[in-house]
Amino acid sequence: MIEINNLTKKYGNFTALNNLNLNISTGTVFGFVGPNGAGKSTTMSILATLLSPTTGSAKVGGYEVTKHPKEVRKLIGYMPDFFGVYDHFKTVEYLDFYGASYGIPRNERLQVIPQLLELVNLSDKKDFYVDSLSRGMKQRLCLARSLIHDPELLILDEPASGLDPRARIEMREILKELKTMGKTIMISSHILPELAEMVDEIGVIENGVLVSQGKVSDIQNQLSSNRILNIRILENKERAMEQLRDEKFVAKVEADEKGLQVHFSGEDKDQFELLSKLMADGHKIVSYSEAEADLEDVFLAITKGA
Amino acid sequence: MMMLYLKQKLINPVLEKEFRLRLRTIRSPLALMFYLFAIGLIAFGFMYMMFNDYYYGGMNPERSREMFYFLSGVQLFLILFMTPGLTAGVISSEREKQTLNILLTTQQSSTTIILSKLFSSISFMILIVFATLPIYSIVFLFGGISPSQVVFIFLFYIFLMFSLGAFGILFSTIFKKTMIAIITTYGTTIFLYGFTGLAAIFFESINRGVGSNLVGFLLSLNPLAALISMYDSNFTEQMFRSQKDFQIWEIFVFVYFIIMIICILLSIRFLRPALKKKKLKQS
Structure with missing residues (x-):
C-alpha cells in the first residue's frame, strides 16, 4: 500500500528526512515511532500530498504522490497531529461538508454519516455544534471525518495526543474496530505501548532515518x-x-x-x-x-x- | 461546456460552507448594520443640509445628482476600506485554525477552493452594497439620475471588489499570518490607489500642460478617477488634455482585470505545494 524509496526532505540546511525507505503492505497496522522532530509528521505529510519531497519517491496504492495527488487523496484518510474544526458547524454538517468535498452524493452521505457517528460514539452529539465538543470527541469526530470516503489507507498522526486515559482507551477501541474492517493504518502515537496488541509492524525513526522496521515480535527478539x-x-x-x-x-x-x-x-x-x-x-x-x-x-x- | 465548468467550480461544498458559516456569525449582521447606518447617516445628513439651504430651496434634480455622486464616492471608500479586511484572511485564517491541511487532502481542487473563497467574501460585500439600494432610491424621488447609471456604478463596485479581493486572497495564500496578509493588502491598496492619486495631483501642479499623459495614465489606475470618468465623459479628455479612444474607467478596468487574473492564478498556484511541476531526483 505504501512504498517509500530514498525519500529525503530538506528545509534549507536542515534534513528532516534522510533517504527513508519504507514499505507497508495492504491490511497492515503500522506503528510509526520516534522522538519529537524525528520526521514522522513530515513523512505523513508527504504521503498526504501536503508536502513535496526534496528527492526520492513515495507511492500510495501504486500512485506516486507527486504525480497523481488526486488519486492518492481518494485512497487516504488523513488525520493530522494538530487540527482545528469549523466552530459554527454542527457535527452532522461538519461530516456532510467533508463528504461533499470528497464528491460523495447526498443520498450516500445521509446513509454513511449516522454509521460513522455510531462508530466513533458520537450519535447522541449529532446536532451539537462542533466547538461545544470535548477534545476527545473532536478527535473522534476528526477520525470519522477521515473515514467519510471509505479510504483504503488511514494516516493517523498522533491521534491520541492530549487525550485523558478514558479518551485514549475509546480511541484505541475504535482503531481496533477499524483493523477488523481491514483498513491499512499508519499510526504514530505516544500511546503505542498501549496499542501493542493491535500493531502488526513498527518502524522506528530517528533524525530522519529509519532505524528499524519489522514485526513487533522480531524487534523484541x-x-x-x-x-x-x-x-x-x-x-x-x-x-x-x-x-x-x-x-x-x-x-x-x-x-x-x-x-x-x-x-x-x-x-x-x-x-x-x-x-x-x-x-x-x-x-x-x-x-x-x-x-x-x-x-x-x-x-x-x-x-x-x- | 464552459457553463458546466463554471457551475462545478462555483457551486460546490466549499462555497456552501463559506456562505453558511459566514452568515452564522454575529459579525456579519453587525457589519451590515453598521455599514447601512454609516451610509444612511451620510445620505440623510446630506438631504438635511439641502432642505435647510434657502438658496437652493430644497432638493431638485441637480441636487439629487450631486447627492448620487456624493453617495457613490462614499460607497467607493467604504468598499476600499472593507474588502481587504473581508478577503485577506480567508486562506491564512484556515491555516491558523489548522483546518486548511484537512481541506487540502479532500478532492476539492485549488481552483475551486480559491474561487469559492473569493466569491463568498465578495458575495457578502455585494449583499452589503445592494442593501444600500433603498437609500439610493431616494435619488430617484427627485430625478437627475437614470437607473442605468446606478446599474453601471454598481457593476463597477462589483469589479472593484473582485480586483481588491484578488489582492487579499493572494496575500492570504502567501502569508501564514492573517495580520500580515491584512496589513499587506491594505498597504498595497493604499499604495496603488493613494499613490496614483497623489502623484497625479503632484505632476499636475508642477508640470502644467507638459507630460499631461502621465497624469492621465496615473489617474487611470485610481478608482475615484475611474468613478468620476463614469459620470463625466469630459473628465478623461481634461486629464489627458487630448482626445482619447478610451475613458479612464475603461483603462482602469482593463489593467485591474489583468492584475486580478494574475493574483488569482498565483493564489491557485501557491495554495498547494508544487507537486507535479517539480522534477524530483530519484536518488
Missing part, C-alpha cells in the same frame, strides 16, 4: 540480547550484587525494594548458567525472571534519545 533479569533474593542482597557485577555478561546491577535488576547481554544458555552459579553459591533465590520488553522499551533501546 532483537532486543533480547540486551535483556533485563529481575532477581529476588531472600537475604544478603549486597553479596549477590557484588558477585553479579563480576559476572561475564552482566553490564549493570541495580537494586530496589522489589529486588535486583541485572542488565544481561548473554543468551538463554548463559542465563541458565548464571542462575545455576548463584544457586550453587548458596543465594536464596525467591524468583528469577526476564523482564518483558514492551514497545516503549523497544523504542527507548533503539533510539538514542536525541
Whole structure:
C-alpha cells in the first residue's frame, strides 16, 4: 500500500528526512515511532500530498504522490497531529461538508454519516455544534471525518495526543474496530505501548532515518540480547550484587525494594548458567525472571534519545 | 461546456460552507448594520443640509445628482476600506485554525477552493452594497439620475471588489499570518490607489500642460478617477488634455482585470505545494 524509496526532505540546511525507505503492505497496522522532530509528521505529510519531497519517491496504492495527488487523496484518510474544526458547524454538517468535498452524493452521505457517528460514539452529539465538543470527541469526530470516503489507507498522526486515559482507551477501541474492517493504518502515537496488541509492524525513526522496521515480535527478539533479569533474593542482597557485577555478561546491577535488576547481554544458555552459579553459591533465590520488553522499551533501546 | 465548468467550480461544498458559516456569525449582521447606518447617516445628513439651504430651496434634480455622486464616492471608500479586511484572511485564517491541511487532502481542487473563497467574501460585500439600494432610491424621488447609471456604478463596485479581493486572497495564500496578509493588502491598496492619486495631483501642479499623459495614465489606475470618468465623459479628455479612444474607467478596468487574473492564478498556484511541476531526483 505504501512504498517509500530514498525519500529525503530538506528545509534549507536542515534534513528532516534522510533517504527513508519504507514499505507497508495492504491490511497492515503500522506503528510509526520516534522522538519529537524525528520526521514522522513530515513523512505523513508527504504521503498526504501536503508536502513535496526534496528527492526520492513515495507511492500510495501504486500512485506516486507527486504525480497523481488526486488519486492518492481518494485512497487516504488523513488525520493530522494538530487540527482545528469549523466552530459554527454542527457535527452532522461538519461530516456532510467533508463528504461533499470528497464528491460523495447526498443520498450516500445521509446513509454513511449516522454509521460513522455510531462508530466513533458520537450519535447522541449529532446536532451539537462542533466547538461545544470535548477534545476527545473532536478527535473522534476528526477520525470519522477521515473515514467519510471509505479510504483504503488511514494516516493517523498522533491521534491520541492530549487525550485523558478514558479518551485514549475509546480511541484505541475504535482503531481496533477499524483493523477488523481491514483498513491499512499508519499510526504514530505516544500511546503505542498501549496499542501493542493491535500493531502488526513498527518502524522506528530517528533524525530522519529509519532505524528499524519489522514485526513487533522480531524487534523484541532483537532486543533480547540486551535483556533485563529481575532477581529476588531472600537475604544478603549486597553479596549477590557484588558477585553479579563480576559476572561475564552482566553490564549493570541495580537494586530496589522489589529486588535486583541485572542488565544481561548473554543468551538463554548463559542465563541458565548464571542462575545455576548463584544457586550453587548458596543465594536464596525467591524468583528469577526476564523482564518483558514492551514497545516503549523497544523504542527507548533503539533510539538514542536525541 | 464552459457553463458546466463554471457551475462545478462555483457551486460546490466549499462555497456552501463559506456562505453558511459566514452568515452564522454575529459579525456579519453587525457589519451590515453598521455599514447601512454609516451610509444612511451620510445620505440623510446630506438631504438635511439641502432642505435647510434657502438658496437652493430644497432638493431638485441637480441636487439629487450631486447627492448620487456624493453617495457613490462614499460607497467607493467604504468598499476600499472593507474588502481587504473581508478577503485577506480567508486562506491564512484556515491555516491558523489548522483546518486548511484537512481541506487540502479532500478532492476539492485549488481552483475551486480559491474561487469559492473569493466569491463568498465578495458575495457578502455585494449583499452589503445592494442593501444600500433603498437609500439610493431616494435619488430617484427627485430625478437627475437614470437607473442605468446606478446599474453601471454598481457593476463597477462589483469589479472593484473582485480586483481588491484578488489582492487579499493572494496575500492570504502567501502569508501564514492573517495580520500580515491584512496589513499587506491594505498597504498595497493604499499604495496603488493613494499613490496614483497623489502623484497625479503632484505632476499636475508642477508640470502644467507638459507630460499631461502621465497624469492621465496615473489617474487611470485610481478608482475615484475611474468613478468620476463614469459620470463625466469630459473628465478623461481634461486629464489627458487630448482626445482619447478610451475613458479612464475603461483603462482602469482593463489593467485591474489583468492584475486580478494574475493574483488569482498565483493564489491557485501557491495554495498547494508544487507537486507535479517539480522534477524530483530519484536518488
